Amino acid sequence: MDATPRLLYCHCQFAQVLPKETKEAVLQALCEAGVEFEAVADLCELSARRDPLLKELAEGGPLKIAACFPRAVKWLFAATGSPLQADHTQVCNLRVETAAAAVQQLLHGELLPNLPAGKGAPPAI
Amino acid sequence: MSLSQPALRIALYEGAGAKKLSGAARFETLKTLLAQGCSVRRAENPGTAAVWVGDFDAVTNAPESATLRLPLNEPSLAEAVETSRTKVHAAPSGQWKPWFPVIDYDRCTNCMQCLSFCLFGVYGVDADRKLQVQNQDNCKTNCPACSRVCPEAAILFPKYKAGPINGDVVSDADLEREKMKVDISALLGGDVYSLLRERTAKAQSRFSKERDADKALAERQKCLTKLAALSADIPPEVLAALPSPQEIARRAEEAAAKARAALAPLPNA
Numbered sequence: 482m483d484a485t486p487r488l489l490y491c492h493c494q495f496a497q498v499l500p501k502e503t504k505e506a507v508l509q510a511l512c513e514a515g516v517e518f519e520a521v522a523d524l525c526e527l528s529a530r531r532d533p534l535l536k537e538l539a540e541g542g543p544l545k546i547a548a549c550f551p552r553a554v555k556w557l558f559a560a561t562g563s564p565l566q567a568d569h570t571q572v573c574n575l576r577v578e579t580a581a582a583a584v585q586q587l588l589h590g591e592l593l594p595n596l597p598a599g600k601g602a603p604p605a606i
Numbered sequence: 607m608s609l610s611q612p613a614l615r616i617a618l619y620e621g622a623g624a625k626k627l628s629g630a631a632r633f634e635t636l637k638t639l640l641a642q643g644c645s646v647r648r649a650e651n652p653g654t655a656a657v658w659v660g661d662f663d664a665v666t667n668a669p670e671s672a673t674l675r676l677p678l679n680e681p682s683l684a685e686a687v688e689t690s691r692t693k694v695h696a697a698p699s700g701q702w703k704p705w706f707p708v709i710d711y712d713r714c715t716n717c718m719q720c721l722s723f724c725l726f727g728v729y730g731v732d733a734d735r736k737l738q739v740q741n742q743d744n745c746k747t748n749c750p751a752c753s754r755v756c757p758e759a760a761i762l763f764p765k766y767k768a769g770p771i772n773g774d775v776v777s778d779a780d781l782e783r784e785k786m787k788v789d790i791s792a793l794l795g796g797d798v799y800s801l802l803r804e805r806t807a808k809a810q811s812r813f814s815k816e817r818d819a820d821k822a823l824a825e826r827q828k829c830l831t832k833l834a835a836l837s838a839d840i841p842p843e844v845l846a847a848l849p850s851p852q853e854i855a856r857r858a859e860e861a862a863a864k865a866r867a868a869l870a871p872l873p874n875a
Contacts, residue, residue, distance in 0.1 A: 517650070519645065529702050534615065534645055
C-alpha cells in the first residue's frame with residue numbers, strides 16, 4: 482500500500498451547502514499545486530448510485546477527503562458497502578474550515594485520521 | 607429515475623503524449639467537468655477513466671474514440687462531454703435526487719421508529735432484519751421528519767442546513783433536544799408497537815379499517831404538524847401532499863408490518 486495519501490475533492494455540485502468561495506479556492510490550490518487528485522461532482526450522488534469509484538477510493542490506502550462533516554462522509558461511503566478505513570482517512574470539512582486551513586491539511590499536513598470511531602456496520606448491500 | 611449507472615469518469619490527462627496544463631487551465635477545465643456531474647482524475651495515470659481530456663500531441667497512447675482534445679472552451683467542452691457520456695452509457699447529469707437519508711449505524715439502535723413513521727416506503731430491512739434505506743427516491747425533498755423522530759439522531763441528510771442532521775457531531779444537548787421534540791410513541795398515545803398490533807387486530811373488519819384510516823391520518827397529520835411547528839423545516843408541500851386516509855392506512859399497516867417483522871423474536875432465538 483502506498484503510504485502517500487491520495488486526495489479526493491468533492492464539489493458538492495447539487496446543493497449550496499459548501500461555501501462557493503471555499504470550495505473554489507481549494508480546487509484552485511489543488512490545480513496549481515500540480516498534485517494528482519480525484520475530484521467528484523458530488524459524493525452524495527456517487528453514494529446514491531453506489532458508484533464503484535467509492536470502493537476504489539475506500540480500498541486504495543491512505544486518503545484525505547475535502548468534503549463536509551466526517552460523520553456524513555463516513556456513512557455515505559458505508560452506505561455503498563465500501564466503508565472507509567478509519568486509520569487511514571482524514572476528512573477536511575469545507576463547511577466549517579477556511580480555504581487556507583483546508584489547503585494546509587490537504588497539501589502540507591500529515592494525515593490525521595478523524596473519522597468518528599464507532600461500533601456500527603451497515604447492513605450487507 | 608435510474609441510479610444504476612455510474613457517473614461519467616474522466617481523466618484530465620497530462621501523461622506521456624500530452625502537454626502539461628497550467629494551473630489556471632486545469633482549474634477552468636475541472637470546474638466545467640464537475641459542473642457536468644463528472645468524476646475527474648487529475649493524474650498521469652488515467653486509471654479506469656472512460657474518457658480522457660487533455661492537450662494531446664499528435665501521437666499519443668490515448669484511445670482516440672474516447673479522447674477530448676483541449677483547448678475546448680465553454681460551451682464546447684461541456685457539449686463534447688455530453689456526447690461522450692452518451693457513447694459510454696454513463697449516468698445523465700443531474701438525474702438523481704440530492705436528498706435522501708443516510709443511516710449512522712454507530713448510533714442506530716434498530717428501533718424501527720423511522721420505518722414505522724415514514725409513509726413513503728423509504729425504509730426497509732435487510733435479510734438480517736437490520737434497518738436500511740431501500741427506496742431513497744421516495745424521500746420528499748427537504749423533509750427531515752424521519753430524522754426528527756429518530757431518538758438517537760442516527761439519520762443524516764448531508765445536504766441539510768444544520769447539525770446534527772447534516773452530519774455534525776451529536777452532542778448530549780442535541781440528544782436531549784431530540785427527545786424533547788418528538789417521542790413518536792407519545793404522539794401515538796403510548797407504546798407505538800402495541801398500538802400498531804392493536805390496529806392490525808381491528809383492521810380485520812371493514813368498519814375497523816375505516817376507523818383506522820381516519821385515525822392514521824390524524825396521527826400522521828398531528829405528528830407532522832407538531833414537527834413543523836417545532837422545527838419549522840417540514841416543507842408545506844409535504845404536509846399538503848399527504849395521501850388519502852385510506853392510502854395512509856394502507857401504508858401505515860405496511861410499514862408497521864415491516865417493523866413488527868423486524869422486531870419479532872427469531873424462531874430459534
